[in-house]
Amino acid sequence: MAIGRSPQSSSxxxxxxxARRPSRARGIxxxxxxxxxxxLRALTxxxxxxxxxxxxxxxxxxxxxxxxxxxxDFSYLGSYGTRGVGYDVxxxxxxxxxxxxxxxxxxxxxxxxxxxxxxxxxxxGFASRGFRVAALLDADPAVVGSSAAGLPVRHMDELESIVxxxxxxxxVITTPPGAAQQVCDRLVEAGVTSILNxxxxxxxxxxxxxxxxxxLSIELQILAFHEQRKAxxxxxxxxxxxxxxxxPVRAAAAKLRRAAGGSGKTRAAAEDADPAAxxxxxxxxxxxxxxxxPA
Amino acid sequence: MAIGRSPQSSSxxxxxxxARRPSRARGIxxxxxxxxxxxLRALTxxxxxxxxxxxxxxxxxxxxxxxxxxxxDFSYLGSYGTRGVGYDVxxxxxxxxxxxxxxxxxxxxxxxxxxxxxxxxxxxGFASRGFRVAALLDADPAVVGSSAAGLPVRHMDELESIVxxxxxxxxVITTPPGAAQQVCDRLVEAGVTSILNxxxxxxxxxxxxxxxxxxLSIELQILAFHEQRKAxxxxxxxxxxxxxxxxPVRAAAAKLRRAAGGSGKTRAAAEDADPAAxxxxxxxxxxxxxxxxPA
DNA sequence: TAGATTGTTAATCGATTAACAATC
DNA sequence: TAGATTGTTAATCGATTAACAATC
Numbered sequence: 182m183a184i185g186r187s188p189q190s191s192s193x194x195x196x197x198x199x200a201r202r203p204s205r206a207r208g209i210x211x212x213x214x215x216x217x218x219x220x221l222r223a224l225t226x227x228x229x230x231x232x233x234x235x236x237x238x239x240x241x242x243x244x245x246x247x248x249x250x251x252x253x254d255f256s257y258l259g260s261y262g263t264r265g266v267g268y269d270v271x272x273x274x275x276x277x278x279x280x281x282x283x284x285x286x287x288x289x290x291x292x293x294x295x296x297x298x299x300x301x302x303x304x305x306g307f308a309s310r311g312f313r314v315a316a317l318l319d320a321d322p323a324v325v326g327s328s329a330a331g332l333p334v335r336h337m338d339e340l341e342s343i344v345x346x347x348x349x350x351x352x353v354i355t356t357p358p359g360a361a362q363q364v365c366d367r368l369v370e371a372g373v374t375s376i377l378n379x380x381x382x383x384x385x386x387x388x389x390x391x392x393x394x395x396x397l398s399i400e401l402q403i404l405a406f407h408e409q410r411k412a413x414x415x416x417x418x419x420x421x422x423x424x425x426x427x428x429p430v431r432a433a434a435a436k437l438r439r440a441a442g443g444s445g446k447t448r449a450a451a452e453d454a455d456p457a458a459x460x461x462x463x464x465x466x467x468x469x470x471x472x473x474x475p476a
Numbered sequence: 477m478a479i480g481r482s483p484q485s486s487s488x489x490x491x492x493x494x495a496r497r498p499s500r501a502r503g504i505x506x507x508x509x510x511x512x513x514x515x516l517r518a519l520t521x522x523x524x525x526x527x528x529x530x531x532x533x534x535x536x537x538x539x540x541x542x543x544x545x546x547x548x549d550f551s552y553l554g555s556y557g558t559r560g561v562g563y564d565v566x567x568x569x570x571x572x573x574x575x576x577x578x579x580x581x582x583x584x585x586x587x588x589x590x591x592x593x594x595x596x597x598x599x600x601g602f603a604s605r606g607f608r609v610a611a612l613l614d615a616d617p618a619v620v621g622s623s624a625a626g627l628p629v630r631h632m633d634e635l636e637s638i639v640x641x642x643x644x645x646x647x648v649i650t651t652p653p654g655a656a657q658q659v660c661d662r663l664v665e666a667g668v669t670s671i672l673n674x675x676x677x678x679x680x681x682x683x684x685x686x687x688x689x690x691x692l693s694i695e696l697q698i699l700a701f702h703e704q705r706k707a708x709x710x711x712x713x714x715x716x717x718x719x720x721x722x723x724p725v726r727a728a729a730a731k732l733r734r735a736a737g738g739s740g741k742t743r744a745a746a747e748d749a750d751p752a753a754x755x756x757x758x759x760x761x762x763x764x765x766x767x768x769x770p771a
Numbered sequence: 772t773a774g775a776t777t778g779t780t781a782a783t784c785g786a787t788t789a790a791c792a793a794t795c
Numbered sequence: 796t797a798g799a800t801t802g803t804t805a806a807t808c809g810a811t812t813a814a815c816a817a818t819c
Contacts, residue, residue, distance in 0.1 A: 214698060217701070218691075222676060245678040281697050281701045281704075283697065283700060285700075285704065287696075287700055295595065296592075296595035297591075299591045300590065304692060304693070306692065307693070310696070310697060312700075350703055350707075351696070374703060374706055375699040375700075375702065376699075383540040389706070393699055395690055395695055397596065397601065397672075398602070399510070399513040401582075401584070401602070401646070401672060402513040402576050403688060405577040405582055405606070405670075406575070407686045408582070408645055408646060408670045409577030411684070412645075
């Protein structure tokens, strides 16, 4: 892969860098690709119920999107429907699976076997979509040797040999944030070219490596934003009049605040600045989703 | 909240329904809201290192976005920077926290205490952002009474009283998919208006309730799509010539396939249709991320 | 003043949606 | 044939980005 480093190219919610990624290969828009798994899931459910065909309207409802969007999405894959009838469920399952690359086997390594690593190792959705857990890895000798989901937890030292021998191209990072970049570097060095990152860290990877991230805290913060706007719009803001004042006034206020040494801080802001200063129950630092800290 | 039901209005990757959500309240674009937590995280790190000011270029690099986008995003919040100087770190932490609603306390319930529920209960990022775990709930008597992250696991029966007494407006669903809609209904009925759903299910909620989902399997499938395109474009497709043939030919082929009873299936497609038929290691059904099945 | 950096403009790009002709 | 439903068009909307005037 290329040498030049670039900030991670993909993420979850909107998608910083989506436009830059080479991903539009064969012309399927990124937004469409992201919905294909939703359609596939809905189709799989229909298939299990032995439903032979489905209309765009029905399938769209099952997948939680609107039918025009679904038809547009499918039009990028080809004309797999029949006018006046709908789509053949089995055939569409096959086409979408193929398009997503799920007719291949994808060996995956999971690095960092804390609670989240355990949860992922046990995740049924992995195996049922062609993903196979090739190995569970951890740096903590206390964890290495134990087993999760019927697989032994192996030491980080084995990473390179496992990736090579099993042709692993996808890695999942469930370490604490402090270890994520190191782990990422080792994965990439070993030959992994797609990374799913659960650590709340921006990963830097070479060109040609895809990173997606799942960030639990961010999802909650987005909910909080909307929640705040529901509760009557002005819930209990500690907002100063100056904060909504015209430009010059605000600039002056900011300058004063700076001079005064951050007097505008509130509880949350102050705690962010010094996590050690707070006496809340959840004592772990931000993002310590898994238990152990690889070397 | 309103009576009419609608499919869930928000999700993760692109965002089906983003345009429809009332969320643009006070005019901050959804894409910007989704990035505010990233900026906040980067700013918090700078704050911990006692960095007083930061330029849009530096902060953008730390957050993994481009600086024009960052400045545009901040312009929706107000003019909090100083030309020629940059942004005051503490002040910006405060402003973003306030905008996201993080200066308030948000009690949260987590329903379904399997591995993932455990992982979330232990997640440090919760407490450090004003989120407080008000209760852990499960329907399985074997789990109820145990403790996770220092909190007792309580029975689902207590859901309504907890939500009411502690004014919980945010619920996290980490149950198996089969239980998710029921749990969702109870949460909503009890007064919860924001839901973070980890179960691979499309939830139906009344207007006024926000749903975001985190879907591990979907993220992996998106990676697989891109990965497939890296390995030389035509990896080992089981693709028939007919699949890329012009419309009429393809339609005829599909019809034949239908008549023949789904002969186009491959391994992945066949297993999707009948999960019980497969002999893979991950024996759990799709999406059984957590251990127990609430009533 | 000279250098630095913001905040905003305007152009561009990608995604969504309604509508409907094509066609089963 | 009449009814149903796809696949595509075109309009609209929202997000991204480069560029630069404003201004510290």
